[in-house]
Amino acid sequence: MTACERKNAEAVQMLLQYNADANHRCNRGWTALHEAVARNDLDIIELLIKGGVKIDATNCYGITSLFVAAESGADINTQASDKASALFEAAKNGHEKIVEFLLSQGADANKANKNGLLPIHMASKKGYYEIVKMLLPVTSRTRIKRSGISPLHLAAENNRDDVLEELVEAGFDVNATLSEERSRLYEDRRTSVLYFAVINNNIYATELLLEAGANPNIDLINPLLISIRHGCLKTMKLLLDYGANIDAYIASHPTTFPATIMFSMKYLSLLKFLMDLGCDAYSCFKCQYGCGPHPPIDTRRDSVGSPRCFSQAILILCMDNDGLSTVEKKLRKWFCEMVSAPEINRWAGPIIDVLLDYVGNVQLCSRLKEHIDSYEGWSNIKTKAEPPRPLVHLCRIKVRSLIGKKRISLIDSLPLPGRLIRYLQYDYTH
Numbered sequence: 032m033t034a035c036e037r038k039n040a041e042a043v044q045m046l047l048q049y050n051a052d053a054n055h056r057c058n059r060g061w062t063a064l065h066e067a068v069a070r071n072d073l074d075i076i077e078l079l080i081k082g083g084v085k086i087d088a089t090n091c092y093g094i095t096s097l098f099v100a101a102e103s104g105a106d107i108n109t110q111a112s113d114k115a116s117a118l119f120e121a122a123k124n125g126h127e128k129i130v131e132f133l134l135s136q137g138a139d140a141n142k143a144n145k146n147g148l149l150p151i152h153m154a155s156k157k158g159y160y161e162i163v164k165m166l167l168p169v170t171s172r173t174r175i176k177r178s179g180i181s182p183l184h185l186a187a188e189n190n191r192d193d194v195l196e197e198l199v200e201a202g203f204d205v206n207a208t209l210s211e212e213r214s215r216l217y218e219d220r221r222t223s224v225l226y227f228a229v230i231n232n233n234i235y236a237t238e239l240l241l242e243a244g245a246n247p248n249i250d251l252i253n254p255l256l257i258s259i260r261h262g263c264l265k266t267m268k269l270l271l272d273y274g275a276n277i278d279a280y281i282a283s284h285p286t287t288f289p290a291t292i293m294f295s296m297k298y299l300s301l302l303k304f305l306m307d308l309g310c311d312a313y314s315c316f317k318c319q320y321g322c323g324p325h326p327p328i329d330t331r332r333d334s335v336g337s338p339r340c341f342s343q344a345i346l347i348l349c350m351d352n353d354g355l356s357t358v359e360k361k362l363r364k365w366f367c368e369m370v371s372a373p374e375i376n377r378w379a380g381p382i383i384d385v386l387l388d389y390v391g392n393v394q395l396c397s398r399l400k401e402h403i404d405s406y407e408g409w410s411n412i413k414t415k416a417e418p419p420r421p422l423v424h425l426c427r428i429k430v431r432s433l434i435g436k437k438r439i440s441l442i443d444s445l446p447l448p449g450r451l452i453r454y455l456q457y458d459y460t461h
Contacts, residue, residue, distance in 0.1 A: 040074045065088075119148075119149070141170060187240070192239075221250055241273040247274060255267065277308055287363050309435075309436035380408075392419060
C-alpha cells in the first residue's frame with residue numbers, strides 16, 4: 032500500500048516477488064489496486080494484475096478497482112452502491128488516461144449515478160477540459176436532458192470558462208433550464224445557465240452565452256437584477272444590449288414599479304443609468320392614496336434589493352385580467368412605501384430628484400412630499416416637481432418616448448444631430 036501510494040513501481044515489483052499479499056485490505060476495505068488506480072499509475076496497476084490481485088474486490092463502500100475491471104474483462108459498466116460507474120469515478124477525479132482506456136474498452140458514458148448525473152456532468156463541474164472533450168462524442172443529449180441539468184449549468188456555476196466554451200461550440204443549448212426539482216434546490220429558483228454566470232459576476236461567461244443566443248429573460252429573478260446588485264455596469268449593459276427586460280418585476284416580491292428600480296435605489300449612478308435607457312419612472316409616482324392621508328408606515332425590515340425567501344413567495348390564485356390575484360394586489364408595494372423603508376428613506380430626496388428628470392408633469396403623493404419636507408436641503412426638489420414642468424424638459428421626454436426603449440440605448444447611432452443626441456442624453460455640458 033505504501034509503495035503504491037508513493038508510486039514506487041520497483042518496490043511493488045520486489046514485494047510481489049517475495050510474495051507480499053496484494054489483496055490485503057485497510058480498515059476501509061481499500062486494496063493496493065484501489066490505491067494504484069487512485070494514483071493513476073498504469074505501470075503499478077499492470078504489476079498488481081500480474082501478481083494475482085483480485086480484480087473485482089470492492090471497498091467498504093462497494094466501489095471496485097476501476098481500471099482493473101476493464102483490463103480483466105470483467106463488466107466494465109458495473110456500478111457501485113451509489114450507481115457510480117468506473118467511468119463516472121474516473122471522470123470525477125480527473126484521471127484522463129483511465130477515462131481514455133475505459134472508453135476504448137466500450138465503457139458506457141450514459142450511465143448515471145444515483146443523483147442522475149453523467150460522467151460529463153462531473154468533468155464539466157470539475158473543469159477537466161480534456162475529459163469533457165473525450166466524453167462529448169459518446170454522451171447522449173437525450174440522457175443529459177433527462178437528468179434535468181446541463182453540463183453548461185455546472186461549468187457556469189463553477190467558473191469553468193474553457194469547458195463552457197467547448198460545450199457551447201459543441202452545440203449545447205445555452206437556453207437549457209434546470210428541472211423544477213433541481214431548481215428548487217436554490218432559494219432563488221434559478222433555472223438558466225446565464226443566471227449562474229451573472230451571479231458569479233463572470234463577465235466573460237456572460238458575454239459568451241449571450242453571443243451564443245442565451246435569453247436573458249428566462250428566470251423568475253431576472254439576471255439583470257443580479258447585475259444591479261453587483262453594481263457591475265458592464266454586465267448590465269451586456270444584458271440590456273441582448274434584450275434583458277429593463278422593467279423586470281419579481282412575482283414573489285410584487286411592486287407597482289419595476290424591480291430594477293427597487294434594486295438600484297441605493298446606487299444613484301445605476302438608477303440614472305437605467306433611467307437613461309428608458310426604465311419606467313412614471314410608475315414610481317402612482318399612488319392609491321394621492322394627496323390624501325396614508326396608512327402608518329410598516330417599519331418591519333424587508334430587505335430592498337434582496338427578494339424575500341421563496342418559502343414566503345405568494346401563490347398566484349384566482350388570476351384576473353392583469354395577471355395578479357386579489358391577495359397579491361393587496362401585498363404589492365408602492366414606490367412611496369418602499370422609499371419609506373428605514374434603510375432607504377435617507378436617500379428618498381436624491382432618488383426622487385433623479386426620477387423627476389425622466390417624467391413629465393406628475394403629482395407627488397402626500398408621503399413623498401413628507402419625505403422631501405423632512406430635509407431642508409431637499410426643498411428645491413419639491414419645487415422641481417411642481418407643474419408645469421419646463422417646455423424644454425417636456426420636449427425631451429416626448430422625443431425619448433417616440434424613439435422608444437429599444438432604440439434609446441442605440442441613440443448614438445441614430446441619424447440625429449450631435450447637439451440633439453446630447454440633449455436627449457441629459458448632457459448638460461453642451
